[in-house]
Amino acid sequence: MSNQILHTFTFKGTTSSVIIGSELPEITQLCSGFALSQCLLICDANTENIVHSIPGSDRVRRCVIASGERAKNWQSVEQIIATAVQAGIGRDGLFIGVGGGVVTDLAAFTAAIYMRGIAVRLVSTTILGMVDASVGGKTGFDFLGIKNLVGAFHPAEEVYMPLSVLSSLPATEWKSGYAEIIKTAILADPEMLFILESHPINFNKIEELNKALSESWFSDMIHRCVAAKGKIVESDPEERGTERALLNLGHTYGHALEAVAGLGTVTHGEAVAWGIGRACELGRKLGITPEDRSNRICSLLEQYGYCTSPAYPIAGFNAEALIQAMYSDKKKKDGQLRFIIPTEESAIIHTLTSHEINLVISSL
Incomplete structure (x- = not known):
């Protein structure tokens, strides 16, 4: 990831690093410290093409959920959990959310509850995600028509913000x-x-x-x-x-x-x-x-x-x-x-x- 600038914060005893640069990170950087077999890429239909652009992403299992606010629900959480179980992701595993606020919220929330909590890293691909959703550890999903009614605090270890992907935003x-x-x-x-x-x-x-x-x-x-x-x-x-x-x-x-x-x-x-x-x-x-x-x-x-x-x-x-x-x-x-x-x-x-x-x- 080129032209990196780093911000480091501590939330709930977890050090969270925000890496702002121009290009997408490589899969070896995203999964650093973890076995590739223990990593799960989580994206939606809108950001699957971005995942394809991450060098080496084909070496990691992925879960593609539906896109949009209406996908921010328990069914998406179940889908992520089921994919992780099928992939054999254990307590030493890593979830990587690639997308806007819906994807990063769901990826981080599911990481918070999967096997009582595993690590999560995020690649934020929208302006809203970069300036708000991906920083600070708030996670969750909508329930009974109420936004973010169910959630947890689970800060990401690392948050990547590749500004070049914003050129494709509507x-x-x-x-x-x-x-x-x-x-x-x-x-x-x-x-x-x-x-x-x-x-x-x-x-x-x-x-x-x-x-x-x-x-x-x-x-x-x-x-x-x-x-x-x-x-x-x-x-x-x-x-x-x-x-x-x-x-x-x-x-x-x-x-x-x-x-x-x-x-x-x-x-x-x-x-x-x-x-x-x-x-x-x-x-x-x-x-x-x-x-x-x-x-x-x-x-x-x-x-x-x-x-x-x-x-x-x-x-x-x-x-x-x-x-x-x-x-x-x-x-x-x-x-x-x-x-x-x-x-x-x-x-x-x-x-x-x-x-x-x-x-x-x-x-x-």
Whole structure:
């Protein structure tokens, strides 16, 4: 893997190395320290061609699951386990997830429960995966229509981020991933906000996407996001305190939107972007988010083509259904809704009182 830059973090006593470079790693690098017969490559229908491009990948057993958010389920976990058993993978084995957030979440979760836990390494192939899903040890799958309801903390030993694979991403994946970059900038990196404002991208123009991939500011943003998330997670690896919870900016609204729309109907990033806009509006009503800060954030979201209007343009959208979905979300505490609200410099956690629920409804 060429042009490597390394970030190293410690989560739950596990050292996790993030290797950012231009090209895919070879299978000997991915499986270093493990017998090839004890390694299992896990990908989906969209990333199987990327696995074929990994030098030496034909020497390792693979499991190809279905693609998309609807495949993030127990059936996919069973498929991975069955393949591992058939391949004779033991407790000294290694799972290698190659793909976006769905694949890496499933690969890491299954590694956490297979034979009470084996090692996992990841090759992240989407922007969303690189800046969010693959770093920090959160794993899991969707259940009963609720996103990531079942999961575990199981950090990857190594996470590879080959930037060259992003050239094949569709516009929807770029847009989904950029929402998490914007979220990180709001929370932890004011300078990155200026970068985002200075280098707008039209996700529907392939020439602009390819140009961004060749620019140093783009790879710099990936590094900044990885560093920021790693630092936050190191301080609060299992979200027991407040630091890691801040990473849920936009997610209380966003996860509810995904649930109401039907998981996979609205991309995670677009739902989060809409949720950030709604959190700004709620924060303004609560007197927490300054109006100029709210305006700046919403203008940036609109600059990248995200919806910031109260009513998201999907069938069946209504405030009552969203509130109900929020109460099913795992981010509530003691039965009360918790929102991450932008402040002048970052964000805070705000637990809503009963009379403040009307403010949430009025923000929709």
